Amino acid sequence: MSENRDPGPAGRPLTVADVLALPVVADGDPRVVTGVEHVDRPVRWVHITELTDPASFLKGGELVLTTGMPLPDDTSGVRRYVDELAAVGAAALVIELVRRYHRPPDALVDACRARGLPLVTLAKDVNFLEVTQVVHALLLGNQADAMRRTQRVHEAFTALTLRGAGPEDVLRAAAEMSGRTVVLENLVHRALVCEPSGSTAEAALTDWERRSRSTPAADRAGIRGPEGWLVAPVEYQGETWGRVAMLHDPSGTSGPSYTFAPARTAVPPPFGPEDVTVLERTAMALTIARLTHPTPWERAAHRNALRDLAEQRHHSPADARARVAALGLPTEHTRFVAVLADVPAESETARTEARLSEELDASGAPALVGLLGPSRIGVLLALRPSQPWRQAVERVSRTVLDPAPGTTVSAGSPAGDLADVARSFREAARVAEATEPGQLLPPDRSFHERSDIGLRRLLFALRDDTRVQEYAERQLGRLLDHDARHGTGLLATLRGYLDAAGNKTVAARAAGVSRETVYQRLHTIERLLGRDLESGEQRTELHVALQALDALRGR
Template sequence: MSQSAGPTPPPDGHGTGEGARPGGGASGSGRSLTVADALALPVLAAGQPQVVTGVTRLDRPVRWVHITELTDPASFLKGGELVLTTGMPLPEDTAGIRRYVDELADVDAAALVIELVRRYHRPPDALVQACRSRDMPLVTLARDVNFLEVTQVVHALILGNQADAMRRTQRIHEAFTALTLRGAGPDDVMRAAAEMSGRTVVLENLVHQALICEPSGSTVEEVLAGWEQRSRSTPPGDQPRTRGPEGWLVTPVAYQGERWGRVAMLPPPPGPAAVGGAPAFSPEDVTVLERTAMALTIARLIHATPWERTAHRSALRDLTEQRHHSPEDARARFAALGLPTEGAVYLAVLTDGGTAGDEAGLESRLSHELTALGLPALVGTLAPGRIGVLLALRPAQQWRPTAERLSRVVLGAHPEAVVSVGPEVTRLADAPRSFRAAARVAEAALPGRPLPDGRSFHEQSDVGLRHLLFALRADTRVQDFAERRLGPLVDHDTRHGTDLLTTLRHYLDAAGNKTTTARRGNLSRETVYQRLRTIERVLGCDLESGEERTELHTALTALDVLRLG
C-alpha cells in the first residue's frame, strides 16, 4: 500500500542537472541517477511502471524524490524531482489538471509518477494531453508501491553519487594544482584535460586556429576537419557552457586580462551526444574545463613564447619526423593552423648555424616577413640552431623571390648562417622530402664559397662532388678512402720535402694534359714527366687510366674538404 507524505525536501547545497555520461551506471559511475535508472530499481519495477509520455526524456537526471498529495506541489520543488502521487489530489477539471502539470514543468520536475490503484485505473486523458504538450515524462504504476521505500533507496543512491562527485572534483583540483606547481606547459595541461574527462579537447586562438588538439575516441582528422567553419558557428561566452550546433562545451582563456582564445571540449561523435535532451557533459567535465582554462592562463605567464609559435614548431617537427598517424591527420592539423592543404605548392626553407640562442627572435622576424608578403606558411624551430619554414605557394607563383627575401632576413641578423631550400612538392604529404633535401643541401654547403650573383641561399643544383664529400666528411669510409689513395704520397712529400701532391692536383685538374700541368706548376715538361713517374711509383697507380685518375681526383677532393674541418 502507498504511504503518502507531505513535501520531502532535498538537502541544502546540492545542485541540479548533473549530466549523464553514456554507458555508465547510476551509482558511483560519474553521472546522475536518471528517470530511467529510477524506474529500473526493484522497488519501482515492482509497480509495473509504464511510460505514457516523455519517453525520449527518460535520461533526465533525478535530483530528489518528492511524495505529494497536495494540489500545488510545485511550490515545494526546486527542479529535478521525481514526483510520486496516488492521484488523489489531482483536480477534477481539465484546466486544473493543465495548471497542475504546467507548474511541475515550469519548475523542471524530472517526471510525474502516478499510482493507478485508488482513484484511477487509467490515467485521465486530460493528464496525458497536458504532460504530452509539455514533454513531461508521465509514468503510471499498475500495482501498489511503498513510496517511502522508494525515497530511501533513491536518496541513498543520490547521496552516494554526490559524495563520489565531491571526491572526483577534489581529485581534479589536486591534479591541476600539481600541474601548475611544476610549471606544466600547454601541451601537458591539454593532455591532462583529455585524460581526466575522457573527452576530446582543443585549444584555439581568436582567429579560430586550432593550436593544440588532444583527441579522445576520434582521429585528429575527424576532430579538426573543417575546424574554422565549425568553430565560428559556435558562439563565444564568458562561462563554461554548451554552445553551437555540435554541442561543444567551451570556455574562454585569458592572458593579462585579455581574452586570447578558448578551450573546447567536444561530445563523443557523431556530434550532439545528448539523447532525448540529456546533457552531454557532467559537472566534472565543467570543472575540468574551468581548471584547464586557469592552468593555461598561468602557463601562458610562465612560458613566454607565443603559443602560435609553439603550435607551428610542434606541427613542423611532427611533419619532418613523420609522426602523424596518417596523411589525413596531418592535413587536418595544418588546415586548422591556417595552411592551405589543397591546390598549393609546398617548399621547405631551412636556416642552419649561427642562430643558436636567437631561434625565437628569428622565428618572429621570418613570420613578420611572410605576413607582410601575404604568404601562408608555418615557421618553427626544428632543433637548436635550425629553423624550418614551410611555404604554401600558388601553383604559378615563383618561389625564388620569396626564398631570397627570407634568406636576406636571416643573413642580415646572422651573416654566418646557411639558408637552404628543398625542391617544390605538390602534396603536403611530400613536404618531409623537401625538408630532407634542404637539410642535405645545408650539410653540403662549403664554408666561404661564394654563391651565384643575386642569390644568397643554397639549393640542390649547388651540390657537386666537392659539396657531397663535404657533407660526408665525418664518414670514416670517406676518410679511409682518401688516406689509402693519397696517404703514401703525402708521407713522401713530408719525408723528402717535395710537393708531388700539388703536381698531381695540376695534372688531374688539367684532365691529364702534361703541357697544361707544366704551365700551371711553372715546371719544365721533363720535370713534370719525372714527377708523374714518381707519383705512379709511390701510389702504385697508372695515371694513363681514366678510372684511376677519377679515383685519385675524388680522393684529392675528399682530402681538401677534410682539411676544411
C-alpha cells in the same frame, strides 16, 4: 539493497536514464512513452506522490513516482497536472500500471508529449520506498564522490602551475580528467593546442574557424554556440587573450546507452558541474602559464606543427590537414615548400625566428615558422599552384640574411600535398648537410637547393660516413704518408695533373716546373699507389678520392 547500488557514470549527475537502469526500477519493466530525448535530464531527488497538485511540493529536478490514483478524470485537469510538473522542472513522471490503469491515459500521454516531459510506465509492481532509498543513497554518495573529485582537480592543476607546465601539459591534463576534447585558441580563432579525447584531431578541428566564430565569447565558463561547447576565457595581463573550449565527442556515442528505451539517436552527455570546474581551473592555469612562459604560444604552436609534419608524427594525413588549417594555413589547391635556415650564432636564432615570423605575417604570406633545432629555423610556405616557388623562397632567404648574415638557407622541392611535406623537409635537410659554410651561390640566388649538389657537395654531406673515409685512405694513404715523411708535394702534383684532365704539359705549366719533373713525379705516384695514370677509370677513382679528402679536411 546493496545489489541495487549501481552508481551512474562518475563525473556527471545521475540522470533519468541511470535511475531507470537500476535493478530496483528495471524489475518493473519501465518503458519511456514520451520525452525519450530528455532522459539525460539530471535527477536531483525522488518524490512519491498521490496528490492532485504535487508540483507545489517540488523544487525542480525530481523524479515523480505515482500509482496514477490522484490523476484527474477530465482532460483539462490532466493537462493542468502535467503543466504544473513541467513548469516546476520535474525530471520525469513515472506511473505504475497496476492499480488504477493498465495503459497510460491518452490525455496524459498527449499532455506529457506537448510539454516534453518524460513519461515512464511501469508494467509491474515496484516498491517506491525502496526506489527512493536506493536513489537517494546514490545521490548522496555521488555528492561526496564529486567533492573528492573536485579536490583532486584543484590539487592536480595546482601541481601543474607550481612546476611551470606549458599549455600542452595543461590541456592534456584537462582532457584526461574530463574525458572530453579540449582546444586552446587565440582571439583570431587559431587553434593552437588540441588534445583529442575519444575522437581525432580531424573531427575536432575540421572547419575550426567558422565553427569557433559561430560560438559567442563568454566572460566566464559557460555553454555557448550551436554545438554546445563549454568555453572559458584565458587572460593575459588583465586582457582577454583567447579561450579554452571543451567539446562534445563529435561521434555522438559517448553518452550512455539505454536498453529499456526505444531506438533513438544518440546524443552526447551534457556537461556537468565537474566539467565546469575542470575548464575553469584549466583557464586559470593557462592564464598563469601565459605570464610565466616567455615564448608566444602562437610561435610554440608553429614549432610543434612543423616538427610533427617534418617527422610525420600525425596520426593520419587528415589529422595533419585539420591541425594546419586550424592554424590558418590553406590546405586545398596549395603547393608546399620546406625551407631550413641554419643560423651561425645559436644566440641569434630565436630573434631571427621572431623577425621572420613578423615579416611573413605582415606580408600576408601563409606560412608556418618555428625552431627545429638550437640553430635551425624551419619554414613551411603555402603557395598557390601558379606562384613561382623560388621567388617565394628567395624572399624568405633575404629576410633571414638581413638580421643574421652568414645564415645558410636550404630549400626542398615543392610538395603537391601536405602528406608530402616530410619529403620536402628531408630534401632541404640533405641540401643543408651538403652545404659548407660560405658555399658560393649563383649571383641571383641566396639559397641552396637540390640541383646545387654535385660530387664535391655530395661527398661533403657523406664526410662522416666511415666508408667514405676508408675509400679516401685506401686510394691516397700511401701517397700522404710519403709526403709526410719526405716533405714532398706529390699530392699537389697529382691534383694538378687530374685537374688538367691528364695533360702533362698543362699540369707542368700550372705548377711552374718542367715537363720532365712532372713525368718523374707521376712515375713515383704510380709506383707508390700501384695505379696506371693513363687509365681514365683509375684517374676518376683518384679524383673522387681527392674530393673526398677535401671534404674530410673541410677544404
